[in-house]
Amino acid sequence: MMELPARAAAAAITLFARFITAVRADWRGVEPVPRQRIYFANHVSHGDFILLWSVLPPNLRRQTRPVAGADYWLKSPLRRFIGRDVFNAVLIDRDRASRKDDPVAQMVEALDGGASLIVFPEGTRNETDAPLLPFKSGIYHLARARPEIDLVPVWIDNLNRVMPKGEFVPIPLICTVAFGAPMHVSDGEEKTDFLARAEQALRALSNDEEDNAESLAESRAENQEQRT
Amino acid sequence: MMAPHADLLKLFAGLAAVLLIASLAGHFLARRYSPDGSNAVIENLNARVNAWWVMIIFMGGALLFGRTGIILLFGFASFAALREFVTLTDTRRGDHWALAASFFLILPLQYYLVFIDWYGLYSIFIPVYAFLLLPIVAALRGDTDRFLVRVAEVQWALMICVFCVSHVPALLTLQIPGYEGRNLLLIAFLVVVVQSSDVLQYVWGKLAGRTKIAPRLSPSKTVEGFAGGALSATLVGAGLFWMTPFTPWQAGALSFVIVLMGFFGGLVMSAIKRDRGVKDWGHLIAGHGGFIDRLDSVIFSAPIFFHLVRYWWSLT
Numbered sequence: 001m002m003e004l005p006a007r008a009a010a011a012a013i014t015l016f017a018r019f020i021t022a023v024r025a026d027w028r029g030v031e032p033v034p035r036q037r038i039y040f041a042n043h044v045s046h047g048d049f050i051l052l053w054s055v056l057p058p059n060l061r062r063q064t065r066p067v068a069g070a071d072y073w074l075k076s077p078l079r080r081f082i083g084r085d086v087f088n089a090v091l092i093d094r095d096r097a098s099r100k101d102d103p104v105a106q107m108v109e110a111l112d113g114g115a116s117l118i119v120f121p122e123g124t125r126n127e128t129d130a131p132l133l134p135f136k137s138g139i140y141h142l143a144r145a146r147p148e149i150d151l152v153p154v155w156i157d158n159l160n161r162v163m164p165k166g167e168f169v170p171i172p173l174i175c176t177v178a179f180g181a182p183m184h185v186s187d188g189e190e191k192t193d194f195l196a197r198a199e200q201a202l203r204a205l206s207n208d209e210e211d212n213a214e215s216l217a218e219s220r221a222e223n224q225e226q227r228t
Numbered sequence: 229m230m231a232p233h234a235d236l237l238k239l240f241a242g243l244a245a246v247l248l249i250a251s252l253a254g255h256f257l258a259r260r261y262s263p264d265g266s267n268a269v270i271e272n273l274n275a276r277v278n279a280w281w282v283m284i285i286f287m288g289g290a291l292l293f294g295r296t297g298i299i300l301l302f303g304f305a306s307f308a309a310l311r312e313f314v315t316l317t318d319t320r321r322g323d324h325w326a327l328a329a330s331f332f333l334i335l336p337l338q339y340y341l342v343f344i345d346w347y348g349l350y351s352i353f354i355p356v357y358a359f360l361l362l363p364i365v366a367a368l369r370g371d372t373d374r375f376l377v378r379v380a381e382v383q384w385a386l387m388i389c390v391f392c393v394s395h396v397p398a399l400l401t402l403q404i405p406g407y408e409g410r411n412l413l414l415i416a417f418l419v420v421v422v423q424s425s426d427v428l429q430y431v432w433g434k435l436a437g438r439t440k441i442a443p444r445l446s447p448s449k450t451v452e453g454f455a456g457g458a459l460s461a462t463l464v465g466a467g468l469f470w471m472t473p474f475t476p477w478q479a480g481a482l483s484f485v486i487v488l489m490g491f492f493g494g495l496v497m498s499a500i501k502r503d504r505g506v507k508d509w510g511h512l513i514a515g516h517g518g519f520i521d522r523l524d525s526v527i528f529s530a531p532i533f534f535h536l537v538r539y540w541w542s543l544t
């Protein structure tokens with residue numbers, strides 16, 4: 001159970017995130033039910049997992065742990081408090097040369113402890129104009145290690161405009177967190193095939209792709225228009 | 229906290245009665261024709277009625293707290309509207325400071341000026357000072373790509389979401405002889421006329437709508453719906469003269485202006501939505517789209533109503 005200061009901080013952070021982004025969950029492919037999952041999302045800002053975490057129902061939040069870089073989240077006492085105590089993050093060492101623990105093993109251990117995970121398979125924040133960076137292989141090894149657990153793609157939209165790199169005042173803008181249909185690694189699926197499939201599943205949730213879906217839903221929208 | 233005026237209580241009792249009837253009717257319709265929630269029109273109607281309850285409770289709560297409550301309520305409405313508006317603009321990183329200033333300096337300052345009743349400044353603060361200063365801030369960032377479009381979008385967002393909306397609480401500052409202490413009722417009058425016009429146009433459109441007014445902009449708006457809704461809302465406004473400083477004829481004429489501005493305001497905001505390729509501004513209120521979807525008629529009618537009343541009735 002969380003300590004009181006951590007709970008208060010969690011509530012304050014969630015409230016602030018909602019104030020700035022009026023964030024809305026779009027449960028397209030899954031329902032918000034208590035089921036063990038690995039959420040994998042696009043990564044543009046440090047606020048990503050906070051936003052994803054905020055839209056989960058409270059009972060799911062408690063058992064959902066973000067996977068984050070130890071180098072960032074252990075740097076100062078405040079970050080350590082937020083990363084460890086508030087969000088109970090699984091902190092991994094991203095430096096291949098110096099690390100002692102295997103990140104995949106750490107994530108598997110957290111899954112075996114009953115937690116759901118939030119992972120960012122791009123490995124670092126995407127500061128380019130491309131929608132996604134190429135996925136690192138960690139998610140493939142994780143999927144192979146626990147193939148029965150649902151992998152849920154999650155597209156976080158607009159947060160890069162709220163707080164572009166190098167700015168420290170967030171601009172209030174409406175953000176959406178879209179949850180896609182769960183996927184699994186198939187028997188004998190090659191790493192590159194799986195990573196391509198996972199990237200595709202995530203990109204399909206982004207707004208550019210949504211435009212296509214929207215034209216399909218035109219008739220429904222027409223209906224909506226009738227009432228305004 | 230101040231004691232609410234008797235007329236205000238009367239008005240709220242009346243609104244609650246109307247909503248109660250609407251809720252009961254909606255409940256009955258849903259049980260009869262849409263037990264499994266499959267009839268979209270009835271579900272939508274009930275979502276609207278429920279959102280109305282929320283709105284009237286918020287309005288009522290704010291009115292109880294008098295001037296401070298009203299200013300905070302509309303300040304927050306401005307914030308939410310600006311958040312929706314800017315989301316749909318094509319602003320870039322180069323606009324970051326200008327946008328931060330819009331949200332965290334200009335918006336609170338505008339409402340503070342209304343609060344301290346500095347008419348000379350709040351009536352020109354955004355059209356003059358923000359208009360000139362924000363492009364300077366944007367220019368200093370050095371990004372010239374689509375510069376004119378971007379600064380125009382920011383200015384439009386502020387005018388619509390902050391300047392126009394702030395004219396609703398500004399009604400509290402008018403000094404009308406013989407009407408002292410009752411200005412809250414002017415806000416209630418404006419909001420009730422605008423909203424009943426929206427509802428009545430919807431009802432008339434559903435019952436008798438044939439000829440589309442602006443098929444490309446807003447396929448649901450019809451000549452019959454507009455005429456029926458506008459005239460009946462004007463009658464509603466005239467019937468509310470007892471809570472205003474106006475005679476029944478004056479109340480009717482002002483209502484007519486409010487209704488016209490509200491209607492065309494809705495049209496303009498629809499054009500912006502079409503341009504941006506969205507159906508709703510946001511998703512804040514269930515069944516009502518975003519904040520701006522509900523506020524669009526108030527946005528366009530509030531400044532005009534304010535200035536008409538100020539010119540002909542107010543001492544200041």
